Amino acid sequence: MSDRTFFVGGNWKCNGTKASNAKLVEELNAAQLQTKLVDVVVAPVTLHVESVFNTLRKDISVSVQNVHTEAKGAFTGELSPEQVKDFGLEWAILGHSERREIFKESDELVGKKVAAALRAGLKVIACVGEKEAERKSNQTEEVVFRQLKAIQSQVQGDQWGSIVVAYEPVWAIGTGLTATPEQAQDVHAAIRQWLSQNVSSQVAQSTRIIYGGSVKGANANELAAKVDIDGFLVGGASLVASEFVTIVKSHSAKSQNKL
DSSP states (O other): OOOOOEEEEEEOOSOOOHHHHHHHHHHHHHSOOOTTTEEEEEEOOGGGHHHHHHHSOTTSEEEESOOOSSSSSSOTTOOOHHHHHHHTOOEEEEOOHHHHHTSOOOHHHHHHHHHHHHHTTOEEEEEEOOOHHHHHTTOHHHHHHHHHHHHHTTSOGGGGGGEEEEEOOGGGSSSSOOOOHHHHHHHHHHHHHHHHHHTOHHHHHHSOEEEOSSOOHHHHHHHHTSTTOOEEEESGGGGSHHHHHHHHTTHHHHHHHHO
16 A cells, blocks of 8 residues: 555646636635645746735645756746745646657756756656657657656656656647556556666655646546556646546545555
């Protein structure tokens, strides 16, 4: 039986206005959530971090969606991990497939960003995942392990306690397609085995590996019941309070599975 605390993150991506965020925060503040049993984090667009941070209930953490590798300097448009920490935030999402694909972030750069965030005292949701063509050519593990290796090469073993690994198959993000619970479990188990072989068995057992890719209230329980799925990184559904709350409550499926 695992004692890994269930984890649900909401990646709001480049969405939200002052009005829509205020409504979403109001609904989350009113929701009945067992936050002693599940860690909940939301990541608004940087412009809205302050208003969300100041108005959201304190048992839900606020994350940024990206950071730079440097602490300060002439890096127009960037956000340093030290600035995020100074503001009072704890989390950063790094290596998301949209950053890798659209903004051409390499595995090496993602590894450096993770290391910089950890040095600043942040915790990291580190994203890995394969494209559709890579899955069809049976390269899923090769791609995911390569992405993990780039992170592992930059961090110390004791720092993995501040990393949540998010497996997000690129072909399932925003497409309506979802990996079957069995497909997701297979990759999560492979990631845990990789951590055991390349970091330590203790890190493998304690690291939370969460799933992202068109997660909805309707499929969260079935996914959460799998032994190596420790929660979710939610995209579009995190913008709808009722859907997100349902996903957060899927931790009960994990609890029931332990009985």
